[in-house]
Amino acid sequence: MMDQTHIGYFYWQQPMANSMPPVSRLQTKKQALAGVMRIAPEGTLGAWPGDNPSQCAQGYNCPPPSIFLDNFDPIGNRYIDVGAGGPNPFTLTVSSNASWVSLSQTKGSVSPTAPEQRVFVGVKNWTSASKQQPLVVSVLFTADKYTVPATFEGFVEGGGSVSIEAAHTTRTTSISGVSWKVLPRYGRTDSAVTPWPHLANNEANFTAGAGPALEYDFYNFNTIGGSGNLTITTFVSPSFNAGEKDRPIGLAVQLDSQAAQALYFFPPAAPGGFPAAWGGNGGFAANGIISAVAKVTGVVPGPHTLKISMIEPAVVVQKIVIDAGGLKPSYLGPPESIVHLAS
Template sequence: MEADHHSRAVGGDGIRWVRVDDIGRTGHGMEPYPLRAPRQTPGGDSPRLEYEMTLTTTGPVKVLAYLSPRNNVFATDGLKYAVSIDGQAPQVVNTTTATGANDTTMNKQWERNTSDNVNLTATTHVVDRPGRHVLKFWMVDPTVVVQKIVVDTGGVLPSYFGPPESRRYSAV
């Protein structure tokens, strides 16, 4: 799913989602604004992007988040976001530590992330039934820019661009 193809963008407390044109590998990104907004606790009515999707399988799925390589604007323990499916608890990901790019000096992983123009992270979720679901990409830190989200139900092969976006159908 391309980041700007969300079903719903939920803001709150002066925070809104903005589209970042032509960022990343395949399209436009989305980021919370303002960039100096305070860290958020994911869940409830906190800021998030929602993606409606239909899955034909059950069991574990891997959610791959293609993020722009960014630095944290606050002196905190890393740059974070969260993901959940349906009513499950959000899984918080620290992009700084998840990719091994947590050295304050230039390191090989940070070099790779910036040259590839992506910071690829993953979470694993369990889907209990086939059918319609809602994936939620939660804001935790303000400078996280999401480019693309891939839900791997099994068999996605590694590639530079990731798989093409699935067709979207509208009830309208």
């Protein structure tokens, strides 16, 4: 929409004259003082070697780079980018001192025409991976091996979180003629679910925990900092309150036999207006999501059941993410967790 010669928008009306975008020039023959090669492991802030304040959040005395993987991560490898520190070409070799580590390549080259190589690191066979002290090498690669009881069936924590597409329920319940309906291909990642029909139950709402429910069985190995706490974020489609002023849009979240938590996630706004959180680059409309957050306590590692139940109609749930202490910031949330099938 904005791909034209009139650059420099400050509001909706286009500028009346052409303008030149900022121009940056690189010294193509300048060699980095740290050497010809820079490595950047997945998820790190900087590149090594070099005096880079972005190598860690503290900005100085940064430790060697580390990457982590466990056997229930939906993405089964991590990568290390090897790039140029200047115009000089070089060859590289990749090796590991652990026999259970797999490498996508052991040799490569970097030059001005091919300035980067990506090396993927994974685990050849998890049965041969045993718990051990961190390997002190240029990049620390720690593999945490977890096991799930053979009788358990459901989503399994990987990478410190559990991610569930709302349509992939373990069980659903219907109350007073109201059930949850799948909306195929609706939303940002897969599908969504909404109570249906909207005007059932004589157009009345439900108390927290008493309405038709979505249930998800999951297994966690960790809690946030070992505290017994989890944070449950339900990704809900942006929607205005559908009922009267005393009936704001909401849903209920319940873990196991704990009390259900009523979440009313749409902020108040002036009549006919929008709440402040609606607009802007990070607002509800731009992101296509409202995050309804619930915190639960007293959780121990093991099997659990999460229940999302209806309070008001017009709620559209896209995804649920449970933070067990390892959730990383991302736009869409982590990919859906692995489902363990009972044997």
